Amino acid sequence: MTDRATPLELAFLLTPEFAMLAFASAIEPYRAANITTGRQLYRWTILSDDGQPLDAGNGLSVTPDRKPDLMDKFDRVFVCGGVSTQNYKPESTVRWLQQQAQAGTAIGGISTGTWLLANAGLLQGRRCTIHWQSIDAFREAFPDIKADPSVYVVENNRHTCCGGTGALDLMAHLIAEDYGEQVVTDVCTWLFHDRIRISSDVQGIAQHTALARKSPKLAAAFRVMATHIEDRLSPGEISASIGVSQRQLERLFQRHLQCTPQQKYMDLRLQHARRLLLETSLPILDISIAAGFTSQSHFTKCYREKYRRTPRSERIGPSMHHPQGS
DSSP states (O other), X not given: OOOOSSOEEEEEEEOTTBOHHHHHHHHHHHHHHHHHHTSOOEEEEEEETTSOOEEOTTSOEEOOSBOOOTTOOOSEEEEEOBTTGGGOOOHHHHHHHHHHHHTTOEXXXXXXXXXXXXXXXXXXXXXXXXXXXGHHHHHHHOTTSEEEOBSEEEETTEEEEOSTTHHHHHHHHHHHHHHOHHHHHHHHHHTTOOXXXXXXXXXXXXXXXXXXXXXHHHHHHHHXXXXXXXXXXXXXXXXXXXXXXXXXXXXXXXXXXXXXXXXXXXXXXXXXXXXXXXXXXXXXXXXXXXXTOSOHHHHHHHHHHHHSSOHHHHHHSOOSOSOOOO
């Protein structure tokens, strides 16, 4: 716990089209901590690369306090990501983040802000997380960085979260480390946040919970499929891994999802491929392999059947499906 007379200094670095919900979920717990304790425990500065106003992904504009300065001394810096953060790496900002890290500042990535940390070389040898829609592309781009599907990851002085209200859970964890459980309980009561998720909670829990309500075995099979996309398993291997017969597995899927295990597995593989097409510049052949296909022509055929367009036209055509990093 922190015992200091001066506030902890925080910086929120906004990137183009940053996710407003994630940004608000990150900053509001600190405001609530100041209000509920009646003390200024935290002070924050809003930054943008050039100090100019930035539009969030929802179109609202935020005016920052200023641009980063190499003389800055913060306790924590959070990069707030959005739609275009994957390719956003201005030299001055990368250099500033590296300088902050060298000075011992804790560095965080909110939603797709994790991309900028990785591009700055600040996640080597560390675990992290990122918005679930970007995690496949991130793993392909940085195979040496372990990207977990967790709500948030805190490892030494690197703090990353999935975005959305996951930012609130990360900040609650950090506030508890700073000032104890009672302060964070009061903060969450103030914000009507009834359940603080922990770092081991997984993104996409709503979908998993819905499946688990139908059948724990069904949820287990889904989880096995989702973690074996490139090295796809046979129906027999899936059923054996969850402790049922292949026939029982088929009945589960027909009863609850009105499809076969093979059809659901194909959907997951094609969804994975689509994210890679939209979020990376990987060759289509490499994407087909990453999605568990041994033939690019078979991949193209299956993709066209599901999405009514070829992988190539998906990539070059306009799309509204880039993650908002909410």
